[in-house]
Amino acid sequence: MATLLATPPETPHHEDGLADEDTPFIFDAWYVVCLSDEIEAGKPVARRLLGINVVLYRTASGAVVAMRDRCPHRSFPLSASAIEGDDIVCGYHGIRYGPDGACKAVPTQKHAPKVMRVQTYAVRETAPMVWIWLGDPGRAATTALPPCEWATRAHGWALSAGSMTLHSNYVFLHENLLDLSHLSFLHKKTFGTPDYAAAPFSTDIGEDRIVVRRTVAPTRLPPLYADPLDIHGDAARIVTSTYHSPGLSVSAVVLQNLELPEGERTDHHIRTAQLLTPIDRDHVLYHFVIARDFVKDDAQTSETIHAGIKAAFVEDCFALENIARNRREDEAPFVERSITSDKAGVMLRRRLRSEALAERG
Numbered sequence: 522m523a524t525l526l527a528t529p530p531e532t533p534h535h536e537d538g539l540a541d542e543d544t545p546f547i548f549d550a551w552y553v554v555c556l557s558d559e560i561e562a563g564k565p566v567a568r569r570l571l572g573i574n575v576v577l578y579r580t581a582s583g584a585v586v587a588m589r590d591r592c593p594h595r596s597f598p599l600s601a602s603a604i605e606g607d608d609i610v611c612g613y614h615g616i617r618y619g620p621d622g623a624c625k626a627v628p629t630q631k632h633a634p635k636v637m638r639v640q641t642y643a644v645r646e647t648a649p650m651v652w653i654w655l656g657d658p659g660r661a662a663t664t665a666l667p668p669c670e671w672a673t674r675a676h677g678w679a680l681s682a683g684s685m686t687l688h689s690n691y692v693f694l695h696e697n698l699l700d701l702s703h704l705s706f707l708h709k710k711t712f713g714t715p716d717y718a719a720a721p722f723s724t725d726i727g728e729d730r731i732v733v734r735r736t737v738a739p740t741r742l743p744p745l746y747a748d749p750l751d752i753h754g755d756a757a758r759i760v761t762s763t764y765h766s767p768g769l770s771v772s773a774v775v776l777q778n779l780e781l782p783e784g785e786r787t788d789h790h791i792r793t794a795q796l797l798t799p800i801d802r803d804h805v806l807y808h809f810v811i812a813r814d815f816v817k818d819d820a821q822t823s824e825t826i827h828a829g830i831k832a833a834f835v836e837d838c839f840a841l842e843n844i845a846r847n848r849r850e851d852e853a854p855f856v857e858r859s860i861t862s863d864k865a866g867v868m869l870r871r872r873l874r875s876e877a878l879a880e881r882g
């Protein structure tokens with residue numbers, strides 16, 4: 522006779538060894554904390570990242586300061602406090618802190634205690650992106666930002682940026698970004714085409730990146746690319762998806778007009794910096810910067826492309842939030858199974874898990 526258990530045994534959602542919502546965060550990495558325009562002079566901004574509440578503000582010179590959003594006195598949020606010059610003055614009892622987190626003045630006493638110090642974090646700004654490092658401070662100085670200089674204003678491509686908060690763990694967004702076979706289905710109403718899923722692709726697993734390349738040719742471009750480029754016949758769409766770090770995945774697209782003779786074809790580039798920042802176990806802050814090198818000076822084209830790509834991201838959001846809901850709510854034993862095209866995503870999830878566990882020692 523079978524033994525009935527009062528509590529069913531814990532069952533994994535997937536094959537062993539893959540990162541999921543129970544995997545610890547990776548702290549030793551650069552993450553985009555907000556967009557440059559979101560931090561205005563004199564106004565502190567609150568963010569929650571990797572389970573930590575952070576406040577950001579600009580000093581008088583415009584430099585960004587990031588510190589714990591919690592006054593060391595009685596935990597009042599510094600994001601609800603006042604910026605005075607380079608300092609932040611707590612809105613509860615008026616204790617003043619400098620941009621290095623040191624206490625500078627306590628209104629009710631002469632002495633500013635040394636122990637009363639707000640934890641600060643390393644920040645770098647490559648507009649329109651503001652990056653933060655929440656891990657080992659010593660490693661921040663020696664770790665370069667993940668590579669996406671083409672997504673900075675200084676590079677000169679046409680840029681647009683946005684952000685969304687997803688009710689999903691960041692691991693699944695990373696996996697989604699490496700798996701573009703879903704374009705033919707989830708994105709069939711936006712920028713997917715029917716030939717996308719079966720197009721040939723290659724996967725390269727490198728030490729510092731995981732790359733999936735997919736060539737869709739000949740194909741027809743979706744209107745958001747076809748119209749500004751005036752490519753309405755046969756075209757090539759070559760997409761490279763690259764995982765660089767827990768905070769950055771890049772989608773790089775090359776578009777070509779195949780109706781032109783080979784020697785006359787131009788490579789048109791459009792790339793998206795997919796900037797992922799875990800908020801907590803069940804939420805991810807998702808910034809994106811879209812950059813292109815064609816029709817660069819036309820604001821209407823920027824708006825149309827931004828709206829088209831964002832509409833696709835909303836479809837991803839729908840998928841990921843409902844996947845997360847299923848994983849949260851459905852309690853009967855269940856194991857996800859992978860297919861051949863999941864190779865890059867599986868490698869990525871193994872890497873995220875092993876990095877997270879290695880950081881914990």
Ligand code: FES
Pocket residue numbers: 592593594595596597611612613614615616
């Ligand atoms: S809680 Fe900030 S000064 Fe008291």
Ligand SMILES: [Fe+2]
Pocket residue numbers: 697703707708833837
């Ligand atoms: Fe997608």
